[in-house]
Amino acid sequence: MKTLLPTSTAGSLPKPAWLAEPETLWSPWKLHGEELTQGKHDALRLSLQDQQQAGIDIVSDGEQTRQHFVTTFIEHLNGVDFKKRKTVKIRDRYDASVPTVVGPVTRQKSVFVEDAKFLRQQTKQPIKWALPGPMTMIDTLYDDHYKSREKLAWEFAKILNQEAKELEAAGVDIIQFDEPAFNVFFDEVNDWGIATLERAIEGLNCETAVHICYGYGIKANTDWKKTLGSEWRQYEKAFPKLQKSNIDIISLECHNSHVPMDLLELIRGKKVMVGAIDVATDTIETPEEVANTLRKALQFVDADKLYPSTNCGMAPLSHQVARGKLNALSAGADIVRQELASASANSSANSSANSN
Structure with a gap:
């Protein structure tokens, strides 16, 4: 039977201290060669265990095998020189x-497929795998070849589509494309950003998601958020076109943000991964706080289309805080599930009483 309000994380989870420097983005690996390969798999197993113990329904690799959500994918492509660096x-x-x-950017072989197969072997639960979206990839590079953001995005979309098809064949149930750039480059999003995303999902039968957030809880992002005023309406720019797109699930930031909940009306009919956990603070939400965010979202999203999640990845947080937040997410979703079941039972009782 399908789980109502299936919980998941938006992306990364903290890495163990023996693998990489904790609470740090772009942290170098502490192991090398065969030890690193083994260490990444051990970390993936631990990350999965944390999710399972917290009662998370749709599990992921916690991005344990990658240094960074964008550059680790790009490292495996031809046409990109990591020694020739520019500041952007x-x-x-x-x-x-x-x-x-x-x-020319090309992909010689799959990047994450072996890791995805490894995760698939560890669990019978639905698994979600995150890939960087085309627009966010071009925003993390200096382009000295195509000299066109759009052209490069279309090339990346083709490469992502190859990877996504192999991930689907490896048993991934949901492929998520991370597009924080959708909250910044509004004209490009509507001109070609959503179109390149649709190219990346072409021919897939598994579910697809796009994750659009306001970024990790790092200082540059929290400082930027302070400049956005009392209402964050960035989603308003991309949502109408996303609502008409072939993407199945739209993942967004809600808890402790200034996103007006009624913006969800713009994507009515889509499945929505509602961020009910703030990743920019060490304060662990109470289950009731999570439940409250979900109740507000239910005014604009049908219960069978609501997927409680985190606002963004949790790599910069401590293990203890991340585990506490996962537990709160599960417990909060459970409160709302029980409320929905109780409301449904009462409604059935009333209708049968009326028919008698």
């Missing part, structure tokens, strides 16, 4: 030293 402003917010596109 990522998502119009912060400077980062990034690799350079020096020739």
Whole structure:
């Protein structure tokens, strides 16, 4: 029987201290060679166990086998020189030293498929796998070859589609594309961003999701959020076109953000992964706080289409905090499930009383 309000995480979970520096993005690996391969798989198993113990319904690898949600994918492609670096402003917010596109981008072999197969062997639960979206990939590079953001995005979309098809064949149930850039480059999103995303999902039979958030809880992002005013209406720009797209699930940030909940009306009919856990604070939500976010979302999303989740990845948090947040997410979803079951039972009782 299908779980009502199936819970999941939006992306990364903390890595163990023996694998990489904790609470740090882009943290270098502490192991090498065969030890690193084994260590990544051990970390993936631990991450899965944390999710299962917390009662998370749709599990993931916690991004344990990648240093960063975008660059780890790009590292495996031809046409990108990681030694030739340039400083660019990522998502119009912060400077980062990034690799350079020096020739045609191509993928010689799959990037995550072996890791996905490994995760599939560990559990019978539905699994979700995250890939960077085309627009977010181009925003994490310096392009010295195509000289066109759009052209490069279409090339990446083709490569992502190849990877996604292999992930589906490996048994992945939901493939999620991370597109935080959708909250920044509004004209490009509507001109070609959503179109390139649709190219990335072409021919897939598994469920597809796009995750659009306001970023990890790092200082550059939290500082940016302070400039956005009392209402964050960025979603309003992309939602109408996404509602008409072939993407199955739209994943967004809700808890502790200034996103007006009624914006969800713009994607009515889609499945919605509602971020009910704030990843920019160490404060662990109470189950009731989570339940409250979900109740508000249910005014605009049908219960069978609501997927409680985290706002974004939790790699920069401590293990203890992340585990506490996962537990709160499960417990909060459970409160609302019971409320929905009780309301449904009362409604059935009333209708049968009326028919008598």
